[in-house]
Amino acid sequence: MKDRTLLMIPGPIEFEPAVLAAMGAPTTSHLDPGFVEAFGQALERLRQVFLCPDGQPFIVAGSGTLAMDLAGANLIEPGDRALVINTGFFGDRFGALLERYGAGVTHLRAPVGGLPTLEEVERALKGASFKLMTVTHVDTSTGVVADVKGLAALARRYDVLLVVDGVCSVAGEELRMTEWGVDVALTASQKAISVPPGLALLVAGPRAMEAFRRRKTPVANYYADWGNWLPIMEAYEARRPSYFATPAVNLVWALNVSLGQILEEGMEARFARHRALSRACKAAIAALGLEQVPLKPEYAAHTMTAPRYPAGVTGADLLPRVKAAGAVLAGGLHPEIKAEYFRIGHMGPTKLGDLLATIGALEAGLAACGYTFEKGAGVAAAMAAWDEQG
Numbered sequence: 001m002k003d004r005t006l007l008m009i010p011g012p013i014e015f016e017p018a019v020l021a022a023m024g025a026p027t028t029s030h031l032d033p034g035f036v037e038a039f040g041q042a043l044e045r046l047r048q049v050f051l052c053p054d055g056q057p058f059i060v061a062g063s064g065t066l067a068m069d070l071a072g073a074n075l076i077e078p079g080d081r082a083l084v085i086n087t088g089f090f091g092d093r094f095g096a097l098l099e100r101y102g103a104g105v106t107h108l109r110a111p112v113g114g115l116p117t118l119e120e121v122e123r124a125l126k127g128a129s130f131k132l133m134t135v136t137h138v139d140t141s142t143g144v145v146a147d148v149k150g151l152a153a154l155a156r157r158y159d160v161l162l163v164v165d166g167v168c169s170v171a172g173e174e175l176r177m178t179e180w181g182v183d184v185a186l187t188a189s190q191k192a193i194s195v196p197p198g199l200a201l202l203v204a205g206p207r208a209m210e211a212f213r214r215r216k217t218p219v220a221n222y223y224a225d226w227g228n229w230l231p232i233m234e235a236y237e238a239r240r241p242s243y244f245a246t247p248a249v250n251l252v253w254a255l256n257v258s259l260g261q262i263l264e265e266g267m268e269a270r271f272a273r274h275r276a277l278s279r280a281c282k283a284a285i286a287a288l289g290l291e292q293v294p295l296k297p298e299y300a301a302h303t304m305t306a307p308r309y310p311a312g313v314t315g316a317d318l319l320p321r322v323k324a325a326g327a328v329l330a331g332g333l334h335p336e337i338k339a340e341y342f343r344i345g346h347m348g349p350t351k352l353g354d355l356l357a358t359i360g361a362l363e364a365g366l367a368a369c370g371y372t373f374e375k376g377a378g379v380a381a382a383m384a385a386w387d388e389q390g
């Protein structure tokens with residue numbers, strides 16, 4: 001039997017062979033003309049993927065949490081007020097991070113699987129003078145997708161900077177930075193951007209860069225300071241080598257390959273494919289009789305699905321059996337419901353066949369746990385939902 005499983009967790013995901021080949025190529029100097037070209041091109045392509053033609057991209061070695069730090073450290077000064085639209089684990093993280101830089105943080109929470117309404121957000125914005133609002137576009141701990149477009153409109157009305165944690169969304173979930181008026185969007189390489197873990201990616205729009213330039217106090221994080229990175233990004237984009245801290249050379253090569261593939265597919269087609277995969281996955285989950293964490297279908301993200309275990313089945317029973325049948329899925333993450341649900345990632349290069357294999361493995365796992373259902377119903381529902389979408 002082949003020792004091969006599908007990695008279908010909400011990051012890291014399965015990567016394309018050309019991206020992995022770039023990772024495995026001999027490492028070049030960070031000053032090599034070929035690398036300078038790849039880095040410059042990757043910066044230009046990031047603007048296109050984030051749909052932010054007038055934004056300033058940053059590519060820095062680190063994970064998604066560093067991308068959050070790049071936003072918090074550079075935009076918060078001690079005493080600033082921040083509103084966190086909190087839909088789970090990563091909202092808590094953003095709040096804690098902003099407090100570390102001296103912000104007074106207000107969390108606007110919803111019950112697990114829910115989403116604060118725009119009316120509640122507007123009431124909070126009216127009630128205090130915030131410099132910045134953050135939102136987790138897709139909270140990976142709940143599978144809830146926020147209404148970034150609606151929040152951006154409110155941010156503009158109340159003159160607040162909007163920072164979007166797009167770690168589980170960018171290049172999968174629809175996100176239009178300039179058109180919607182998002183000030184900062186950030187992500188990491190290992191999810192829908194489709195590059196192994198190790199890069200923090202951020203695009204800052206003009207209002208965010210202006211807020212950074214108007215700072216009165218030094219940035220309280222040396223490595224994350226945009227003042228250190230901006231000249232480097234500008235130099236590479238002008239195809240001049242430059243140095244502040246050694247870039248993750250192979251990852252940047254791989255990033256440029258992946259961004260090229262993403263743009264070749266096209267952002268609209270990519271958003272549509274993620275929506276289609278998501279509908280197929282959720283149809284399968286419903287057909288198998290499983291509930292989901294998001295409280296309403298319209299709250300459910302398109303990059304992942306968060307099904308609840310059926311009665312009598314635990315993660316310790318199910319997930320190893322699904323893995324034995326060929327697909328690695330993730331357990332729960334949200335502390336309040338950790339043992340009650342699991343997570344399926346379907347982002348990046350995922351194809352219908354990957355999803356059908358995953359649903360098949362899930363069915364095999366459920367059957368092995370003694371759960372009663374109509375065998376094949378999940379796969380059939382996924383295919384039917386896919387077909388309906390043309």
Ligand code: PMP
Pocket residue numbers: 011063064065066090136138139140165166167168188
């Ligand atoms: N935000 C969200 C929404 C995430 O899903 C994650 C990672 N799962 C992070 C932030 C943190 O990213 P990293 O683990 O790469 O530091």
